[in-house]
Amino acid sequence: MRWADLEGRRVAVWGFGREGRAALNALARRLPGQAVELYCAADEMDAATAAFPSVRVHDTAPDADALAAFDVVIKSPGISAYKPELLEAKARGTRFTSGTALWFGMHGDARTIAVTGTKGKSTTSALLAHLARSLGVRTALAGNIGLPLLELDEAGADLWVIELSSFQTGEATGVSLGVVTSLYEEHLDWHGSRARYVDDKLKLLAASERVLVNAAQPTLLSRAADHPGLHTFGDLAGWHVADGWIRRGGEDVIRAERVSAPGLHNAVNACAALAALEILGYDAHAAAPALSTFVPLPHRLQPLGERDGLAWINDSISTTPLASLAALESVGAKRTALIVGGHDRGLDWTPFVEAMHGHEPEAIVCQGSNGPRIADALEAAGIANVYRALDLGAAVAAARVSLGGEGCVLLSPGAPSFDQFRDYTERGRYFAELAGFEPGTASIQGLGVG
Template sequence: MHWADLAGRRLAVWGFGREGRAALNALARHLPAQAVNLYCAADEVDAARAAFPGLAVHGVAPDAEALASYDVVIKSPGISAYKPELLDAQARGTRFTSGTALWFAGHPMAKTIAVTGTKGKSTTSALIAHLARSIGVRTALVGNIGLPLLEMDDDTADLWVIELSSFQTAEASGVNLGVVTSLYEEHLDWHGSRERYVDDKLKLLASSEEVLVNAMQPALLVRAADHPALHTFGDIAHWHVADGWIRRGDEDVIRADRVSAPGLHNAINACAALAALEIMGLDARAAAPALSSFAPLPHRLQPLGKRDGLDWINDSISTTPLASLAALETVGNVRTALIVGGHDRGLDWAPFVDAMRHHAPEAIVCQGRNGPRIADALEAAGVPNVYRAMDLAAAVGAARDALRGDGVVVLSPGAPSFDQFRDYAERGKRFAELAGFESDAAHILGLGIG
């Protein structure tokens, strides 16, 4: 759907987060005379009216009747495409689109790399942009990583690196290279089931001319096998990590510990980034030394520093149990207090519990809405050193008490933040404050065009 298709239609924008505001601003540029209705939260009404005078603002979620009264609704990504009221209106003729879909429709000639994955998509996206810029390519870093595409609607770049969540993958079109970093259980509340989550995530494959997938995940390889232009990373014939090196086939290119973002998983993300550049016709080997100057993303195994004899690591972006396990692996064999728990989406913690039966840290502090469920499962499995806390502040206190001034405190919740915080960034900033650090040090570098 193009902007011209919206002219003169009964039109609404649903959501007033950053994506919703970007859509309203883009509408004002493309269709200044177009009438638009906005649906937002009740506490956003005043801000919406102040920012967009004359806009018809509704401080409620639209029901099926309201949605069916429009020809087109521009929906924010966080609103599930499977809501009953949305499906009802859709069946009655209402068309739903998004900022992502409108941007792709309006930029058919843009050279694009779209990156998705349960884990690693943000770091891989940022790595691709950083490496491309290091060899002189004017590159945009946009999308789910923190800068909506429509905020860059009038800009140009030689290469667009676009992070897509599972909420957005179905909305991309004409992608030059689609990258899938990993595939695990995630966002079941939005998609409704694991099967639908996987199907939605992999819709990126169908919209991409070429695809790059993680060869270390057999199930992912099977799903991608029929693509006519399939590339892989993580296998010995291509970009992979072995014996402390990032290799291209049997060629040692750069030591894995030169990657500034810590951990084996980030070295694998670097392989994905190098492979993506190569597929796009860029000199990946010339870019590889820039891995050492990459600024790791905030809230992703972010070292905060030392306070009261303890090291503090902020991994607030962790929203799956497997991400919590990866955080422990990265920290290594030191005295560790791991803080887990948050909003409960019903994810399976059994693999985490099983891993803790064999190698538990000094303390596992379970907090937040699903904290009791995690603690119950750990204790039932005989895992030692399990602590319970009502919220993040209490969890930080319990971690301090458990380590007694010797070790590392890791916030890697394995769950979303919505039980206590607006998003993972707010949770990470609060963790930094509770640990005794400034909260404003955590921001993503390199967004936009550079």
Template sequence: MRIADLAGRRVAIWGFGREGKAAITAIRTRLPSLPLTLFCSEAEVAAARVFDASLAVRGEEPDATALAMFDVVVKSPGISAYKPALLAARETGIRITSGTALWFAEQPDARVVAVTGTKGKSTTTALLAHLARSLGVRTALAGNIGMPLLELLGESAGLWAIELSSFQTGEAGQVELGVMTSLYEEHLDWHGSRERYIEDKLKLANVSKQLLVNATQPPLLERTARHPYRIVFGDAKGWHVAGGFICRGAQSLFEIAKLRAPGEHNALNACAALAALEALGLDALRAAPALADFRPLPHRLQPLGEHDGFHWVNDSISTTPLATLAALGSLDGRAVTVIVGGHDRGLDWSEFVAAMKAHAPHAIVAQGVNGPRIANALREAGVAVEEAGDLAAAVARARALTPVGGTILLSPGAPSFDQFHDYADRGRHFAEMAGFDAHEIVGIEGLGIG
């Protein structure tokens, strides 16, 4: 469905975040006289009316009866596709679409690399754009990484590096290359079950002419084995990590220590980006040295600096226990106090607990809504853990536990919604609690076309 197809139809927008605003703006640009109804939270009503005075604004979550008044619903990614109201609407023939789906319909000839994965997708997408630009390719960086695709509607680029969340993979049109960095359980509250989350992630494979997957993940290899044009990264024949280097086959090309984004998992993300370039027919070998110039994304193992005798690392993007394990692995050998916990999505922490039993950091502080559950699991395994009610209390406790010269790491392994608007809000508050200027935590560089 293209935007022009909305003409003469009764259209509702559900969600007034950045995606919702981008959808309203794009539709207004193409169909300025089309009546639009917006469903948003009650707290957003006033701002919505200021944003677009011609909107019919309803400060409520619509039920099936409310949606039955419309022909098309354009929903934001955060609105679960499995909400009963949306499922009922589909049953009655109401068209459910999104900003992602509208963009793909508008630009069917765009050369797209779509990147998804439980972890690593943002960094891999940004690395891909950075490396492609180093080769002189006019490249767009957009999608779930921080710029809705509809904000770039009508723009042209030689390559589109697009991040897709599990909420969006089923909305994409055909792409030249799909990239899957990892596959763990997450967002169970949106998808409803672990299996459905995996199925939704794998929908990217269905629309990818070529599919690039992480060879270090056997379950991912098994799930994608039937793709007719599958290629891999992370094995010794192609782009992989070995002996402290990023390698192409037997050739060592880039020393991992020179990456500004720390950790072997980030080196593997670089391998994914280089393998993607190669799959597109671009000169990945020539692009590899540009890895040294890539600036790490904020809130992703972001070193804030030293303050009050401690080194502070902001990994607020960490929303799964396995992401926390990766963060700890990147700091191995240091005296680390890790702060974990937040909003409880019901994820399984058993693998984290087993890893802590085998090799715990200097200290662990559990906080937030699921902090007690994490702490109980650790204590039952014989792992020492401290508890704090919220992030502020956890930071104070970490200061007391950490030796001078040690590292205080925020890597919650859980979403932020119990205390903060989102992971970025949590990361900025953590920086302030550590004694840094949160305004210096800049947004993601390179968004848009460059």
């Protein structure tokens, strides 16, 4: 959909997060004088009215009748496309679009790399932008990573690196290269089923002239097999990790340990980024040394630095027990206090508990609403060094005591943040503050055009 399709129509914006605000601002720029209505949460109404005085604001969620009163509704990504009221309004003639779709509708000639994946999409996107800029390419980094495309609606760039969530992949069109880093089960509440999640995620394949997928994932590889522009990473013929090296075929290019973002999975993300650059004709070999100067993304195994003799690592984005295990393995042999726990969504911690036998860290600090359940399971299995804390503040204090001024404090909760925080970002920033770092330490670097 293009902006011209909205002119003179009955238009609504649904959602007042950053995407919703970006849509309202873009409407004011693109179609001055266009009537628009906004649906937001009750606690957002005052801010919305102050920021957009000419917009009629509703402080309740729209039902099917309300939605059907509009010709076009610009929807925020977090609102499921499968909500019954949305589907009914759609059947009655309302068209639904998004900031992502509107941006692609106006930038058909842009050179774009769109990146999605259950895990790794944010780091891969940021690595791509960093490596391209190291080659002198004017590069934009935007999308689901934290900067709505419409905030860069009129910016110029030679290359656009766009992270897309599974909520957005069906809204992209004319993508130069679509990258899929991984495919696991997630966001079933939005999509309704695993099959629909996979189908929605892989809509990026149909939207892309060429695609790059992880060869280590058979299901993903088979779904992409018929694409005429298929490329892969993670296999021996292309960019992959082996024997501590990032390799291109049989050639050792750079030691994996030189990737500033820690862990094997980030070395694999680096392979995806290098492969993507190569496919679009850039010199990936020349870009590889810049992997060592990349600033790791906040909340994803992010090394914050040292305070009081302790190293602090922020992995607030971890929301499954297996993610906590992977984080602990990435830290290695350091004396570690691992902080786990948060909102209890009933996930099974048995594999985590079993993995701790003989390999438990110096301390496992269990906090948050599911902290007692995790601690009970660990203690019932005979795991030592289990600490209990009511909340994150108490957990950090317990971690300090357990390490005695030597070692690493690792926040990798294995659970969502909603018992104490608005989201994992707020949780990670609070952790950074508790450790003695400025809140800006936990901000994404490199967004926008550079």
